[in-house]
Amino acid sequence: MTGTRTTATARAVTAGAVMLAWIALLWLLEGIDMATGNALDTYGVSPREPAELADIVPSAFLHSGWEHVASNSVPLLVLGFIAALAGIRRFAAVVLVVIVTSGLGVWLTAPPHTVTLGASGVVFGLFGYLLVRGFVDRRPLDIVVGVIIAAVYGSLLWGVLPTDSGISWQGHLFGLIGGVAAAFFFRRPRRPQGPGYVTV
Template sequence: MTDVRTPPGAGARAVTAGALMVGWIALLWLLEGIDVVTDHALDPYGISPRDPAELLDVVPAAFLHGGWGHLASNTVPLLVLGWTAALADVRRFLGVVATIVVVSGLGVWLTAPAGTVTLGASGVVFGLFGHLLVRGFVDRRALDVVVGVLVAGVYGSIIWGVLPTDSGISWQAHLFGLIGGVGAAFLFRRPRRRPYTAVTA
């Protein structure tokens, strides 16, 4: 007996991606609530640069924020860009996000000013932005190129966030997140379909 499985349709993928992103956003808001009621007990899990012990905080720092306003500013772009990126393939999306978190966090750890603590999901936002911009060209998929153009049109102005214009904002997280997202497009590129020869029997 042959087991033939049909890939999930666009509707099912959209629901799965939506559920994933809603759950992620809910987790971020829950963590911020815990941080507030515990008198910011979670803030030390942000990244302090060039301290070897702080390398363990590269991942949790991406899930914590410096207040409700900070979290609110990241929520909508993370939800929109995350859902768009996850729509095609959730497993690939998880690999992309992991790459962005690590590259952004390590970049902050290496280059942020001494005496600072960096936390927030904006590095992931910039990474997803960069990933969506180039994914279509890397995969040679016209639809994803169109998606990238639309993303650039809606969120293109955030690119200025990679410049050191505000000492209270981590341009390092933005810049290295963007680099991580672009790199992840190549790291997790779709395999090319090989030409095949029809054989009759």
């Protein structure tokens, strides 16, 4: 029991440290962007330009102003912390899938002559991941977590609709899809049951 508690505490500390460092990085990058006349905004994704594929990852760490980064910080911190509790390596893999899926979706479908950046695709991806993870892994506790997250952040789903030309619903939608897909990609292996197997 003590070992289990120690492991859980260590994971919580690690998850918290990772997410606080991530949020701090987002604010630092926005500060640099502001100080350099929005020079970092050039690393946003412009659709259907081959060279812009290299900007898919960096675009997820950049924002278009203090209000933008502030609006993403709290949900990213909360959802990221919960997701990271299951292990940092799995969390990193999930985030990578979400970033690539969201970025490719934007690159393929965003209107021409636009630049898309921000962590909201990751927020939607983590939301989708946590929403279905418990059902995919068949873990009752994670199902309960998913239900609570749906109750608290369910209004996020409106963000996948094209209701505001200044908001990338494409990034939100494909981020959500990437998160759900990641839950299946990285599902926990089930323990074999049946004759010949003994649980101790």
